[in-house]
Amino acid sequence: MLRKIIKGFGILLGLLIIGFVVLYAVYNEKLPEGRLGPDADALAQKMLNSLNHQKFKDTRYLEWSFQGGAHHYKWDKEKRTVEVSWDDYLVELDLISTASSVAKKGGERMMDMESKPIIEQAVAYFNNDSFWLVAPYKVFDDGVQRSVVPLPDGTDGLLVTYTKGGTTPGDSYLWMLQPNGFPKSFKMWVDIIPIGGIEATWDDWAVMESGAFLPKTHQLGPVTLSMGDVRGYNE
Incomplete structure (x- = not known):
């Protein structure tokens, strides 16, 4: 009986490996090479202008959730603090000095x-x-590298690489833009996804109380990433 179980597990593992190899061969894209310089900065600025960037800069509070409401956030951009909650935890996160952050479990300070x-x-x-x-x-x-990438449809994409900061520095994203610069999707080359060029939509936007544009959902193939009840406001 044990041999049959082990054999069955081996067959399943083999099928999973074959499946991954096939997916990798079909969908994996090489990170494109872009053109650095003023044109890339101008394209990035065009994207920000299309989003009315000043409204976002002036927005003090951002609230949203992630992974079906598993993680909840209230971000005070002015004070640079965030309330992060999940399960039974609440962290009052200090973005300037994380050592000053406070963590609670069940309402009690840890x-x-x-x-x-x-x-x-x-x-x-x-x-x-x-x-x-x-x-x-x-x-x-700070630490972001921007370049222009010609796309097959004749338009230009904006390739953005984060050379430092965050949790996984080195990740790259190729933005696809509407003619006015408004973002509609990006392709990803990131550390946590072994297949390069996976595309995620950025086409489900809402205008916040503050006037800022923020996304409500993203689509990655059959997977929908919900941002929950998104809010951007000042009072």
Whole structure:
């Protein structure tokens, strides 16, 4: 009986490996080479202008959730603090000095040694989940490399590489834009996804109370990433 189970597991593992190899061969794309320089900066600025970037800059509070409501956020951009909550945890995250952050479990403040991995987890959640909310506004962040990539349809894409910062520096994203510069999707070359060039939509936008554009959902093939009840406001 044990031999049959082991044999069955081996067959299943083999099929999974073959399936991955096929998917990799069919869907994997090589990271394109772009053209650095003023044209790339101009294209990035065109994208920001289409989104009315100043409205986003002036927005003080951002609220959203991620992974079906598993992670919840309230971000005070002015104070540079974020309330991050999941399961029974609440972290009052200090983005300037993470060592000053406070972690609670069940409403009770955690001891320093206990809280450290929870705060680190909150930072990782925030870095990932906030990117899906505000990525277009980060194209001129410190350490970002921008380049222009000619696309098959004759338009230009904006290739953005984060050379430092965040949780996974080195990740690259190729933005596809409407003629006016408004973002509609990007392709990803990221550390956590072994297949390069997976595309995610950025076409489900809403105008916030503050006037800023923020996305409500993203589509990655059959998978929908919901941003929950998204809010952007000042009071």
